[in-house]
Amino acid sequence: MQNPTPARRDEEPPENGADRQRSVSIFDVAKAAGVSHQTVSRVVNARPRVAKATRARVLEVIDELGYKPNRLARALAGGVVRSVTVLTSDTTLYGASLALRGIEEAARAADFAVSVSVLDEDSPLTPDDIAGRLARPGEPVLVIAFNAAGERAWQALPSEFPAAAVVERPREAGQTGRPEAWLDDRAAAAQATRYLLGLGHRTVRYMTIPSSTTRVGQRAEGWRDALAGAGHPAPEPLEGGWSPRSGYLAARAMVADPQVTAVLCGNDDLALGVLRAAREAGRDVPGDLSVMGFDDAPYAAYTHPTLTSVRLDFEGLGRGAFGMLHRLLDPDEAPAPPLWAEPDLIVRESTGPAPHRPA
Amino acid sequence: MQNPTPARRDEEPPENGADRQRSVSIFDVAKAAGVSHQTVSRVVNARPRVAKATRARVLEVIDELGYKPNRLARALAGGVVRSVTVLTSDTTLYGASLALRGIEEAARAADFAVSVSVLDEDSPLTPDDIAGRLARPGEPVLVIAFNAAGERAWQALPSEFPAAAVVERPREAGQTGRPEAWLDDRAAAAQATRYLLGLGHRTVRYMTIPSSTTRVGQRAEGWRDALAGAGHPAPEPLEGGWSPRSGYLAARAMVADPQVTAVLCGNDDLALGVLRAAREAGRDVPGDLSVMGFDDAPYAAYTHPTLTSVRLDFEGLGRGAFGMLHRLLDPDEAPAPPLWAEPDLIVRESTGPAPHRPA
């Protein structure tokens, strides 16, 4: 297939484009620069002991020949890794897809290759199974743990794996601290709830997105916090899902109840479903009922009514998570990561003052 | 760092979990099974010439030791590749993220690793640049070319690369046929337009999504086809973008014109923006104006009014594209790929009969 002769890297590369297959190797560079392949390796990896002139010459040849180190060989030989596998379970989820993009950006900037491996709800997650998803054993892992499947993977990941995660909520203090990046959903939800309460609503209902853990989600906690802070008992949360449909279904009973004047939803899709249920029940939004979303999806400014929501910097979060992993691999890497932006309340049409009580 | 002794694979693996690093190699299996590493390789790769009993024994040992072939080494050694790099430019686009998921599913089923490399609008795309994104030179590539950045990559990809793409539209016949998977957007748009025409609308306006090529998009072509088929001249298309915002902006002038009674949008996001512009202009949808989307995003059934749209099987498309690539790599692979589903018109509230003409 390749060169049938036993001779190795001794003759000129084929002049014409006939055998374009084999790309230029470290030996080609070495030969052209008149040094050993080892010296080339040193130059490429910015190792100390190389004469200035030698380095310059090698660099020049590299440029000329268009040499690119082969990632595989590099990894196989036990060099620095420069690749990550991202474990994620739903690339269509708004937050997850943005986080993935953030990770990819940061990774590319750091010259890391990123692989993606999609988790099913029920994928087996033994250490062996996870290892099987990696391009190379020992490769670092980044998990997007916004939902249960992701969180399971994060938990299941043996601690020997160099890894970081974007999570819904940080673990309890006291657990071994593996790097985790998260958005302060709890504070954001509390802020959202306080905003609604400030509008004069007697209380605020909350519709849950599935929590990544068995415990109640961060957003629900924030909602509770705010209610408690205002001296209100928390009503039973409504159990939603991820989709508009689940929001619609979960809201149908609630919207019939005129006592309910404000609902905070775990995400915008849910809020959209609630909007529809309200409309069908003949309740005016925001006249009779305030509906609030979470995530600030691109469509939130264009629904009817437009959706008050909380903007979250998922992309920055992804970048930050990669930064954590990078620093874990290489402690004297970069300074502090550019922190991701704080959640931001975006007020639109779907929320308003509490209706005047008929009583 | 690893084993400091020069001896290679001659002693027992460390009994305790102390040195968990080095995973079990083909030599470990070979030794345990009392065969050569080559025989193990044959078994693993399902090669013909192995005695039944030998095969069984090796398989058993593999299972026992939990041996997993090292992808890197495999690739380095020039074996079958079993990995793809997906080039995509916007993971948040609905269609693209679903296609990616479809690819990942199919790839995992075929035991391929998938890497993702995100394209910017302005990433350089010389062959060298593309090669730099690959985990290994010569690795197969799958490009998601729904937009200009993706299409540029697909065009720029040297033909030596084993590659396939999901594209908006197939190339002109006559161009070298590299495998391309696409949805019949053109027929779907024609069908949508005919549906609108059938409702009594005098004509149908079309709002474009950016085409992946310099020519007009497939959906626009379909719309033209239908109009022409019905003997109508095609009015000037409206230039939209990808976002609800761009749809809103592009629609503002149009909705003021009472002559316009039906608009077909290049995607649902655009339609959402149009819906808002119509509302602001005081035009009733679908009473005064029918608005139709494309893609059938999950929220389409929950907007107000709910959106008539065209459902497209992006996930199936992704699976199909992977299948094409797989067969390209290994001609005697699988039979025909499970074809992706036909586009499907979903009628909802946003479209209706043409208003009675005042004249």
Next chain:
DNA sequence: GTGAAAGCGCTAACAC
């Protein structure tokens, strides 16, 4: 400073 040698885990070519 630089080069030579060994080997990462695997597959391919060729014996036997």
Next chain:
DNA sequence: GTGTTAGCGCTTTCAC
């Protein structure tokens, strides 16, 4: 059928 040999392109030692 099965074992042996020689690399894939690179990074480690360790000499000089």
